[in-house]
Amino acid sequence: MNMKILTTPIKDEDLADLNVGDVVYLTGHIVTCRDVAHRRLIELKRELPVDLQGGAIFHAGPIVRKLDGGKFEMVAIGPTTSMRMEKFERDFIKETGVKLIVGKGGMGPETEAGCKEYKAVHAIFPGGCAVLAATQVEEIEGAEWQDLGMPETLWVNRVREFGPLIISIDTKGNNLIEQNKAQFNAKKSAIVDRISSQVRFIK
Amino acid sequence: METEAAVRSLTDTMAKFTAYIGKHLPTDVEEKLKELRSRETQPLAKAIYASMAENQDAANKLDRPSCQDTGVIQYFITAGAKFPLLGELANILRNATVEATRDAPLRHNAVETFVEKNTGTNTGTKVPWLDWEIVPDDDGVTIDVYMAGGGCTLPGRATVLMPGQGYEGVTDFVFDVITSRGVNACPPLLVGVGVSTAVETAARLSKKALMRPIGSHHPDPGAAKMERLLEDGLNELGIGPQGLTGNASVMGVNIESSARHPSTIGVAVSTGCWAHRRGRIRISADLAYEIDSHEGVVL
Numbered sequence: 039m040n041m042k043i044l045t046t047p048i049k050d051e052d053l054a055d056l057n058v059g060d061v062v063y064l065t066g067h068i069v070t071c072r073d074v075a076h077r078r079l080i081e082l083k084r085e086l087p088v089d090l091q092g093g094a095i096f097h098a099g100p101i102v103r104k105l106d107g108g109k110f111e112m113v114a115i116g117p118t119t120s121m122r123m124e125k126f127e128r129d130f131i132k133e134t135g136v137k138l139i140v141g142k143g144g145m146g147p148e149t150e151a152g153c154k155e156y157k158a159v160h161a162i163f164p165g166g167c168a169v170l171a172a173t174q175v176e177e178i179e180g181a182e183w184q185d186l187g188m189p190e191t192l193w194v195n196r197v198r199e200f201g202p203l204i205i206s207i208d209t210k211g212n213n214l215i216e217q218n219k220a221q222f223n224a225k226k227s228a229i230v231d232r233i234s235s236q237v238r239f240i241k
Numbered sequence: 242m243e244t245e246a247a248v249r250s251l252t253d254t255m256a257k258f259t260a261y262i263g264k265h266l267p268t269d270v271e272e273k274l275k276e277l278r279s280r281e282t283q284p285l286a287k288a289i290y291a292s293m294a295e296n297q298d299a300a301n302k303l304d305r306p307s308c309q310d311t312g313v314i315q316y317f318i319t320a321g322a323k324f325p326l327l328g329e330l331a332n333i334l335r336n337a338t339v340e341a342t343r344d345a346p347l348r349h350n351a352v353e354t355f356v357e358k359n360t361g362t363n364t365g366t367k368v369p370w371l372d373w374e375i376v377p378d379d380d381g382v383t384i385d386v387y388m389a390g391g392g393c394t395l396p397g398r399a400t401v402l403m404p405g406q407g408y409e410g411v412t413d414f415v416f417d418v419i420t421s422r423g424v425n426a427c428p429p430l431l432v433g434v435g436v437s438t439a440v441e442t443a444a445r446l447s448k449k450a451l452m453r454p455i456g457s458h459h460p461d462p463g464a465a466k467m468e469r470l471l472e473d474g475l476n477e478l479g480i481g482p483q484g485l486t487g488n489a490s491v492m493g494v495n496i497e498s499s500a501r502h503p504s505t506i507g508v509a510v511s512t513g514c515w516a517h518r519r520g521r522i523r524i525s526a527d528l529a530y531e532i533d534s535h536e537g538v539v540l
Contacts, residue, residue: 059285061285061288098309099309099310099348100309100348101305101306101309101311101346101347101348103346113305113306113309113346114300114305114306114307114308114309114348115309116308116309116310118310118391118392119391119392119395119425119426120425121425122395142392142425142427142483143392143424143425143426143483143484144424144425144484162483162485164289164292164293164296164482164483165308165392165427165483165514165515166293166296166307166308166427166514166515166516167292167293167295167296167308168296168300168306168307168308168309168310169296169299169300169303169305169306169307170292170295170296170299172305173299173303186359187349187352187358187359187361188348188349188359188361189348189349189350189359190359202288202292204285204483204485214485215424215425215484218424218480218484218485218486219420219421219424219484221479221486222420222424222478222479222480223420225477225478225479226416226420226478229416229474229477229478230412230413230416230474232474233412233467233470233471233474234408234409234412234413236466236470237407237408237409237411237412237463237466237467237470238407238408238409239407239408239463240404240407240408
């Protein structure tokens with residue numbers, strides 16, 4: 039397995055040799071960005087309050103605790119389902135220059151095309167591992183669009199060796215989860231036929 | 242106990258239990274994950290199982306919710322008709338949700354529809370969601386608390402088949418849901434299947450099926466056989482943890498059913514992620530409690 043640490047700002051050449059299935063870690067900054075932030079930028083044409091050029095976003099809605107003195111503590115921050123952002127992601131990559139998109143599960147053909155065209159990657163952080171991820175956040179440095187509530191706020195996180203991140207779409211447009219789904223679907227009909235022959239309860 | 246003191250006491254118990262289940266998996270899920278991990282042979286899948294175990298240890302040590310998505314809180318209530326606080330129970334559970342949200346802390350997951358504002362308390366119109374069953378001649382109550390994240394809620398589907406499609410059609414439907422949408426829902430999944438008349442009756446049963454322990458079986462031998470066939474068949478797909486391929490796909494398949502209209506087969510699938518956060522607590526008339534889902538817990 040090809041293991042590697044990416045550091046923000048990420049350059050095109052940092053990503054060129056990465057292939058789906060590789061495991062990487064991230065040091066630098068990653069900003070949470072999910073449904074409403076994508077909608078505001080792409081559909082409502084609002085300017086994002088964070089510069090993502092060469093940056094990383096995390097499809098995540100964390101649990102955050104407000105500390106005395108106005109600082110925030112990251113309690114739990116696992117990935118959310120990336121597919122919800124499929125509708126927006128290609129344009130989002132184009133508009134922001136983001137290089138690393140971290141989330142959960144696969145994304146579709148639009149994101150594939152965006153990753154290929156603008157040289158970005160999508161990676162999977164193991165879903166449900168929210169405390170593991172929180173312990174890799176050194177500090178919450180910013181919180182933008184707090185009017186969206188805790189899950190949708192853009193939380194600016196400084197992280198160290200954040201991962202494991204499994205590359206699921208690379209800059210060549212390969213898509214690991216789509217490949218896996220094709221494999222599952224290929225096996226499916228024979229299994230369904232076999233079970234069906236044993237569940238003919240209506241006679 | 243005066244009613245006011247009794248209400249305070251039960252609110253406190255339910256707030257603590259609700260917070261607790263966000264931080265600790267039930268014993269049956271823990272054991273199943275251990276078993277799947279020990280049987281796994283693929284390197285990437287093994288690494289994911291290791292991250293999952295590391296995460297649960299960290300959640301335990303740091304006393305934090307193990308997954309950030311602590312769901313819209315649902316309570317499945319099986320109440321004795323003679324339970325002394327039957328009339329107060331809805332309010333008690335609402336207040337318990339507010340307290341658990343503040344103390345755990347849980348994520349704010351109640352967005353008022355149409356207004357489209359997060360209430361910030363995990364309570365809102367009909368939230369927490371309550372499901373009631375009343376049992377005659379009983380003075381206790383059993384409550385299943387469930388936190389389903391958005392990820393494992395998204396695959397949920399229900400449809401009404403024609404009898405000609407039979408249980409073969411049910412099989413096909415279950416496989417379609419899991420291969421098309423279950424892959425993104427944090428497998429290995431617990432799959433709940435409802436077989437009934439209509440979409441809403443099947444959907445409710447599919448969720449109730451997720452409250453049943455892993456490894457338990459439907460009392461009807463045919464349905465129990467179908468649970469095993471579906472489980473083995475889905476595992477053969479090799480979806481693996483996080484859909485990254487592996488030796489298993491599911492933690493189990495639970496079917497719940499009702500009698501049906503002769504002209505329809507309502508079928509629904511609900512999925513529970515690997516971090517299947519549910520807990521079962523029994524409260525007696527004197528408000529003493531017993532926890533069935535998690536071994537050795539004192540709140």
